Amino acid sequence: MAESDEGGEKTEEPTRKKIEDALKRGDVAKSQELNVWFGLAATTLALSIFGDGATSSLGEMLTRFLAEPQRFAMDGASLRAMAGGLGFAIAAAVGLPMVLLALAAIAGNLVQHPFQVTTEPLAPKFSKISPASGFKRLFSAESLANFLKGLLKIGIVGAVISSVIWPERARVASLAQGDVAGLLPLLKALSLKVLVASVAVFAVIALADYLWQRRRWRERLKMTLQEVRDEHKQQEGDPHIKARIRSIRAQRSKKRMMAAVPKATVVIANPTHYAVALKYEPGMNAPLCVAKGVDAVALRIRKVAEDAGVAVIENPPLARSLHAAIEVDKEIPAEHYKAVAEVIGFVMRRKGAR
Incomplete structure (x- = not known):
């Protein structure tokens, strides 16, 4: 009975082979909060670098359109030309920031686990569409923990954003009566303040979540003593077979x-x-x-x-x-x-x- 208990509890740290097999299957320690942090950091960097140029070009276009709308013809060709020009200006303004965001999304995954190509997560599994399995996942302890974590995150981020926006409430209220040319620069400045505060808060949240997810991942990969023994036998070979091989080699060497x-x-x-x-x-x-x-x-x-x-x-x-x-x-x-x-x-x- 003692041997059975010893072999049934997952008390052993995962071996190198167990970890490598998990990575090949696409089973990795992954924190979505860390990906969100990289996205926020990239957005903040893009806004601080490209924000002035983008707001000035878009501001000029919106100023002409809103201040003197009578100068724009409303026929089909003119509307298409205006839409095309606006689309080109928006694409030029957000093109480089989008590249930066894509690189941030890649970096957010690479810092958590090595690059690995696998199709196993895409393989169809009955457990993914089973109502019983879905119900169990929906009302599991993990789902409850994620729900509470989401509420806590919303509360913290909301409090930080409110603390940044509240001192600027008078400027925000004056946007309706302000000049169109000053609308985008003000929005850019307020957005940058909110993003900087969010990046600082999410740095703590993302680090804590990543450490927690990695701990849970290693706990999930833990092995029983019997699994460790079986893996050792697979890697090193059965001792009886190895002894037999040595005996055969010794006999052949003796004959030679x-x-x-x-x-x-x-x-x-x-x-x-x-x-x-x-x-x-x-x-x-x-x-x-x-x-x-x-x-x-x-x-x-x-x-x-x-x-x-x-x-x-x-x-x-x-x-x-x-x-x-x-x-x-x-x-x-x-x-x-x-x-x-x-x-x-x-x-x-x-x-x-x-």
């Missing part, structure tokens, strides 16, 4: 090693424990170890060597030191050159005498 013993020049051994088969031919930099082993493997190397007519020289200290110092298919170390050269020289002289 035994097949190379008959081609050796000499086998250096002690009576029962160690055996090292060396091969040397003229032109080689140093003798090469073609086989080595202890106990039963050493006895097998000696037997194969004797059957193949390879000389077996008993030298216990040299056999132990060579076995510890070299690997199969590697040249012997330089410190053993002299001792091995004496052995190989002895074997070659004996062959020559024969």
